[in-house]
Amino acid sequence: MTAVPDPQGHQPEAEGQQPAAGWTPTWALGRAVLLTGLLLITGVLLGRVDLVVLAAPFALGTAYALRRRPTAGPQLWITADGEHLVEGGDFAGSVSIGNPDTVGYDVAVVRTRVSPWLLVERAQVGGARVDLSRTGVDRPFVTVVDTGTAVDLELTGKARRWGRHPVGPAGARVAAAGGLLVSRSVLTERVSVGVYPRTEPFEAVEAMPRAAGLVGAHHSRRPGEGGELAGVRVFGPGDRLRRIDWRVSLRARQLHVAATLSDRDAEVVILLDVLAEAGRSGGVGGAASVLDTTVRAAAAIGEHYLHRGDRVAMLEYGPAARRLRPASGRRQYLTLLEWLLDVRAEASPHEPYDQVFGPQVLSSDALVVVLTPLLDERSAQMLARMARSGRFVVAVDTLPTDIAPPGRGRGWAEVAFRLWRLDRATMISQLREHGVPVVAWAGAGSLDQVLRDVSRLASAPRARGR
Structure with missing residues (x-):
């Protein structure tokens, strides 16, 4: 239990809350008034003094409970500790209910929603701890709020998956005057908790195809000092x-x-294919979907090259065509992680090639690492066009190896799935014939041999037409 924050702190208007517009009588107050009235009227009409004496405690008790009526409604706000939270890390948040009135609240009921990817295991309110590992957080919590104080419903657990996960909305109702008056529901907007993807250990060879900057640990393929x-x-x-x-x-x-x-830094462009999603995400430690593998691999590759002083850019191959400009340093790494939190798979009937690979967007000297499940023919066509344009492209296959066919055991589903697998393998072979190396993501060392091959091709002399 803590003191209610000052007006410059958590204001209902600043937090998007709906303050209670007033107080309404409860059924207990209605029953007390009705019983008192019936006893008094019956006692007067029948001349029964005992009925009047029997009604006196109900009348005095109701009047005593209503002697100090609350005027202000409760305040409600949500706080979440989401700074640099990584998959599998400990999550902590709280829903606070404050009493700005001069009358204490006898009972306060609080309820909140939490994203299923934030596994709330324990809750603590008013000094009492509740184990939520089996029941979940979607339940009411009851406490008492004294005048001029606030009570926190503290939620702790694990962050199971990357992304922006909501905590809330939350609602609360309080009762005062011995349970004879109840406030209207107070609601507060949800807050988002950013969970960064867990980066797997990733190492790559020092060879880079080309570079154009002036700093960094990788050597350029251009002659110079x-x-x-x-x-x-x-x-x-x-x-x-x-x-x-x-x-x-x-x-x-x-x-x-x-x-x-020349000692120059390399520019690495990590391209995320978000045209399709496959597989079911099981969170950290569970099964990984295409989007999970894509985001975690992008974070690992970006961290590797940024820690070596290179410049890293991000691109989305999809309808949104989001872009993160190339930069280096720790600030770029944090910006990259924030950028990855908003990655969403979204199908599009249009070809997003031109808006993604404009002449002012993608440098011709950059190493382009494409993270794609190769589920859309446009993705393969994009890789082939980039290879024909002379860019250095490495395709990383993000499709899970243990993906199951839909409708397993239903007639031709198994046969159709095998045919689709053969067709996809043929497409990958055709990409390799076009000079696009395709390698499955397997964590550390996934790109070593491919980067050596690309660097060897980049350093080889090229014929130029007159």
Whole structure:
């Protein structure tokens, strides 16, 4: 039990609450008045003094209970501790009911809704603890609120899945004057709790196809001032004398210089295919849907490259075509996690390629990591178009390996599912023939061999037409 916050704290208007408009009599007050009236009228009409004496305690008790009537309704607000909350972490929230009146509330009943992905295991109100592991949080909680104080319904549990999960709306009703008066329902709007995806340990090789910035741990494939040796070539105009390799020059009887690669940061674009969803999410520790694998893999890959000083951008291949501009550092990592909380699978009849891959959106030198379940033909066409345009593309298959066919055991469902699997495998083979490496996401080391192949292709000489 705590003191009611001042007017600059949790105001009903500021929190979107609906304050009680007044107090209404309860059935107890109606029965007391009716019984008192019947006894008095019957005693007067029949001349029965005993009936009048019997009605006196009911009349005095009702008058005594109503001597101090409440005028202000209760206040209600929700708070949730959702700062840097990760899947599987401990969740804590509270629903507070305050009494700004000079009369105490005899009984206060509070009820709230909580997202099923926030598994509330325990509740504490008024010093009493309640185990909710079996019953759930969708139940009323009863407490007493003294004048000028507030009582918190504290909820604790586990965050089971990434995303923005609501706590609330919540409602409360209170009774005063010995239970003879009850307030109207007070409601408060829900608040959202952001749960970040749990990132799996991810490591990738140092090889990068190209880079265009000036900082970072990955070496560029472009020649320039740096510390990594790229080879030895013939001395040309503009070369510095300190770069001359005298051993090779004496052997070849011609000046040669040591060529180096510039130390520049790489730009990594993580593209999320949100055209389709498959599988059923079981939260952290359970089965993973396509969207779960996509978001968690994007967080792991982004964390890996951002911690190495590279620039990371995010794109959605879908109707919304959301974009996160490339940047580096810890601020970009937190922004990336916040951006991932709003990822939603949404089907669209239109082709989103042009609005996603405009000339001012996607750099031609960036390494594009596409997280896709390859459930839509447009996704495969998008990968092929990007490969033909000369971009460095790596496709990560996010379809769960244990996905079950719909309607298992019903006639041709198994056969149709096998045919669909064969057709999808053929599509993946065609993508590889077009130069798009496709690899299934398997956590750490998933992209090592693919990145080596892409880097080797990027460093190979290309024929140029005149």
